[in-house]
Amino acid sequence: MRALARKQRLRRGLAFLVASVVLAAFAVAEVERRTRAADEIAGPRLPLVRAVRDLPPGSRLRPSDVAVVGVPASFAPPSAFSDPRLVVGRRLRAPLLRGDPVTVAAFASQQSARGGRSLAPGQRLLELPVAGGSALDSVAAGARVDVLVSVEGGVDGGRTEVAVENAELAALRPLAAAAGEGDLGERSTAGASDDGAGARATHLATLVVSTRAAVRLTAAAVFAREVRLLVRPDSDERPVGPLAAGPGG
Structure with a gap:
């Protein structure tokens, strides 16, 4: 038993x-x-620059003040920076708390960036690294531009498309000149992609765009090979429509 x-x-x-x-x-x-x-x-994870400590207004960002983390695309602020090279050396106009994303608003108010005018509902300010060299030096703030995005790979071997039409250019400055003046200062390469649009950029453009366009252009700055601006004549308001081209034309 x-x-x-x-x-x-x-x-x-x-x-x-x-x-x-x-x-x-x-x-x-x-x-x-x-x-x-x-x-x-x-959604997919995107790189995001965030503060690693509390930073008061007037602080000039150092490489040790920021870090790059991956966040879902739906949680990334449209005006947040993805490349620390674009923020290191710049002076804060607003405080940042530990963990806060570093956005355009941290460096300048919306009114000061647009000559004292406020943004309309649905509009966003976006700083975007763009290529173009000396051809962009004569472009003035207030110009209307189309944004071209070029990507590599895929079945067709890459393509270029009009990502955003008729956007307002709020500001434009050469990256090299800004670094010489101390706005960018010493650049940090931590978390920066050698293949992204920032690697080929010659200027930093501030655009007035919709939220949807801001998200699309932020992703382009991270994943695209190159981003360029096409300046429109003052009187040209015609829509471009869907337009893209690959190696075959």
């Missing part, structure tokens, strides 16, 4: 053990499923 009772206890213990393992496996699978679902809803 004792032997039979011992065998029954062993069987029950083994059954409980197997059930616990099965339930644990189901729990792990469910957590992974929910995590994947949350990632799909939030």
Whole structure:
């Protein structure tokens, strides 16, 4: 009898053990499923420059003041910087708390960036690294521009498309000149992509765009090979429409 009772206890213990393992496996699978679902809803992760300590107004950002983290695209502020090279050396106009994203608003108010005018509802300010060299030196603030984005790879071997039409150019400055004046100062390469648009940029453009356009151009600055501006004549308000070209034209 004792032997039979011992065998029954062993069987029950083994059954409980197997059930616990099965339930644990189901729990792990469910957590992974929910995590994947949350990632799909939030979108791909984008690099974001954030403050690593509390910084008062007037602070000049050093490489050790910021770090690059990955955040879901849906949680990234449209005017946030993704490349620390564009913020290191610049002086803050507004305070940043530890963990805050570094955005355009940290360096200048919306009114000062646009000559004292306020933004209309739905408009956003976006600083964007663009290529163009000396051809952009004569472009004045207030000009209307189309934004071209060039990407590499894919089935067609790459393409260039008009990402945003007829955007207002609020400000434009050469990156090299800004560094010489101390606005950018010493540049940090931590977290910066050698293949992104920032690697080929010659100027930093401040554009007035919609939220949707700001998100699209922020992703372009990170993943595209190059971003360029096409300046419009003052009287040209015609829509461009969907327009793209690849190696074959």
